[in-house]
Amino acid sequence: MSKESALIAALRALAPHPAARGLADDCAVLDFGTETLILTHDMMVEGVHWLAGQDMADVAWKLVATNLSDLASKGADPVGVLLGFTLGNDDTRFLAGLEQALNTFSVPLLGGDTVSANGPRSLGLTALGRATCRPVPDRRGARRGDGLWLTGPVGAAMLGFEALRDNTGADSLAFRRPVPRLVEGRALAPHVTAMMDVSDGLLIDAARMADASGLTLAIESASVPFPANLPSTRRDEAMRWGDDYELLFTLPSDATPPIPAHRIGHAVEPKGSSVTIDGAVPHGTLGYTHD
Template sequence: MTELDFIAALRALATQPAARGLADDAAVIEFGTETLILTKDMMVEGVHWLPQQSLADVAWKLVAVNLSDLAAKGAEPVGVMLGYSLGANNSAFLKGLEAALDAFDVPLLGGDTVAVENTRTFSLTALGRATHTPVPSRSGARPGDHVWLSGSVGGAMMGFDAVNGWVDAEERPFTRPTPRLAEGSALAPHVTAMMDVSDGVLLDAWRMAKASGARFAIDSASIPIAAPESRRDEALRWGEDFALLFTAPSDAHLPVPATRIGTVMEGGPEPLVLDTKAIDGPEGLGYQH
């Protein structure tokens, strides 16, 4: 069974509206007068971090990637719960965790630990409170909307190369990314769809277009990159930049800096048109699990 097959089977179980068909970045739960946002991400040794990386950086990133999902919902963090595999360098992990919790002003509410002998896995569940309803989804883009990016892409790619000693660049965009929480909250009342860029801006644009039943016309040259121009194609397909990809009406007055990278069109056989070339499938557009 492939990952896609497994997720399809899970969708048959996730029938509550709060699950959003397992097609969004988070669950959205109406709770009295509040709307709660819940999301969960995992990091696995040998998959999500390099052997030479400090567990302090891994802990920071674990918090950041979860809070980035909350940012895409325009949510304010309420707290996090940790799933932790005990092993070597636990004190380093704790140091990085404390730094991230302090930096993003989010409390640790609980979790679970287990001792393991081999590959370690960490998980985090983040809870947030919606600052605006309806809560943005990745499926609300409408023909005539403009496609925007708040932030840039390619910084994580350069940071990864720097960690490996291949280039002289800032490591932090890869090792200690910053979720765009303030931007997400400010944008939530204005967007028709929003998600964070975790698997590559082109792939995530394809996914948003498909989820919305629309077609995105993207101008690759307009996408801001934090990498040499010679590596633009790579930067557009590299993930983990956690910029916010969103759509908004053409007359929207955006409250935060953003770059227009395309237009939403009526749905067609291909969800993405990249520089006038129609792209049918997601292959080669970014990182696929």
């Protein structure tokens, strides 16, 4: 078990409120009067989530987009964001990217906090949303026999990271400026049995959904979409890399989604492994974890 997983397991004892969903979901879901609020918080650290020297305008965009992706997985409408910011030498570029992201996704900045510190910079963002349907989608709702679906390809962020790191001049936009699937999430929310975003890798996130739902998700590799320029020899790597921010969801076996999507597998009774690929248990690390 990674340090991250061990800490989350320990934190569950401190989070008994129903809104926390047992710390087994992308967001907190809080009934508040006649509304249901969706709340999420993600952090990014220099050298872990972005390259040293990377344009801070892209970092700001990604900080907003990754948090809004969590809201998308609940089918939520964004209400606003709160920023936790470590001061640096290129704050003007960060502000430019932040403004671009807020305008693009029509979400207001509501407040936050600033600090100064030594060492690698860390940034945090809290995103608040409003549920558009009830029940709000959950990782825990997949049922045996459900189809497993994905909104788009995995692997583009991996290729974009490598292009940026190696300064090849190839397209790096998928890594630098991901786009949260907010429209798709709202369309899917009334129909799915379970839904989450793919942030740490298709395999590890599918395993998390399977564990939360108490079953196994059987993935068919030939049905998984990949970028056209991804070498076929790197498909397994692409399913483990992460940062793609597509939506992974389940539907009843005879249902089709209201948006374009790819059926990549189905849910089966527990088989001793949370996820299988072409009937076999995948070896090695399934995706990104904080050790």
